[in-house]
Amino acid sequence: MKIFISADIEGVSGIVHGEHTARDGREHDYARKLMTEEVNACVLGALDAGAKEIIVNDSHGTMRNIFHEDLHPKAALISGSPKKLAMMEGLSDDFDAAICIGYHTMMGSNGILNHTFNGRVVKSIEINGQAFGEFGLNALVAGYFNVPTILVSGCDLVAQEAAACISNIHTIEVKQTINRTTALNKHPIVARELIKKGTTQAIKGRNDVPPFKIEPPYSVKISFLHTGLADAVEILPMVQRVDPLTISFVMRDFLDCYRMIRSTIMMAGAVQ
Structure with missing residues (x-):
């Protein structure tokens, strides 16, 4: 095992x-x-x-x-x-x-030291309308x-x-x-x-306990803590600007989706 x-x-x-x-x-x-x-x-x-x-x-x-x-x-x-x-x-x-x-x-949320990947960058992440941490x-x-x-x-x-x-x-x-x-x-x-x-x-x-899955395609929205972070991520060609704080993208493969989420956060995190 x-x-x-x-x-x-x-x-x-x-x-x-x-x-x-x-x-x-x-x-x-x-x-x-x-x-x-x-x-x-x-x-x-x-x-x-x-x-x-x-x-x-x-x-x-x-x-x-x-x-x-x-x-x-x-x-x-x-x-x-x-x-x-x-x-x-x-x-x-x-x-x-x-x-x-x-x-x-x-x-x-109200939990201890709550954040999603980077507490200085991410406000929220949604996939297909559902918020995830x-x-x-x-x-x-x-x-x-x-x-x-x-x-x-x-x-x-x-x-x-x-x-x-x-x-x-x-x-x-x-x-x-x-x-x-x-x-x-x-x-x-x-x-x-x-x-x-x-x-x-x-x-x-x-x-x-079944494996946790949601059906594709994966429509992702990431909201950032200030507009400069979204400005940086909007440079990526597959990203759409939804509002001043939020970008979105769509993918069919979840590993690609996860890696894209992580990449956008790392990119935004480089903003001074």
């Missing part, structure tokens, strides 16, 4: 502030330790469920966060950026399930490969966001949102035990 783990940091218990998540944050190395140990808990749960191969994709920021020497030796690590499939790099159709650890809600978009990448996304861990509100996409998904709430930078956090040992047990249960019940 082959399991894919996409690991972010904002949804980890104890992580509530930019000082935790930013590369130059004073508490970033502590946050990296918390992140690594929640991933390890997931790996242990996967092994208990019979997994023979586990790939972990470091999916936060520079994607160089997990302490490799501290990662469980049964897990292989994908680190570094850029990656064509970003948070889902390494996934293919020979995996039995995908798991999302340390995830957060989409920009504009990182969880939904990444689950759609897994669905492209017919791989079910069976579990997400993070705050209470990302659990709700995930369940709105995938009704049978297993959710692990390691903290309750108070506001964007405040949470009621479970003790790390408690959070890790919940993730370990939840992972085992989710893998054993993976056949009850």
Whole structure:
């Protein structure tokens, strides 16, 4: 059995502030330790469920966060950026399930440290009229490969966001949102035990969770936080300007769609 783990940091218990998540944050190395140990808990749960191969994709920021020497030796690590499939790099159709650890809600929600890929760039992303955050978009990448996304861990509100996409998904709430930078956090040992047990249960019940898909064509709208960002992306020939903040494009292949979304965000992010 082959399991894919996409690991972010904002949804980890104890992580509530930019000082935790930013590369130059004073508490970033502590946050990296918390992140690594929640991933390890997931790996242990996967092994208990019979997994023979586990790939972990470091999916936060520079994607160089997990302490490799501290990662469980049964897990292989994908680190570094850029990656064509970003948070889902390494996934293919020979995996039995995908798991999302340390995830957060989409920009504009009430969840802890909510944002969508780049909090200084993106206001919202819609596909075929439905708003998606990182969880939904990444689950759609897994669905492209017919791989079910069976579990997400993070705050209470990302659990709700995930369940709105995938009704049978297993959710692990390691903290309750108070506001964007405040949470009621479970003790790390408690959070890790919940993730370990939840992972085992989710893998054993993976056949009850269908791959997440939506039908093509994919009509995408991305709204940015200011007009200069949309100005930059409008340079692309396949992009249409919808309004001062919003661009749109249409694609039939979801991987192309995902890569285009990521590319426009990276392009906008280069604007000074």
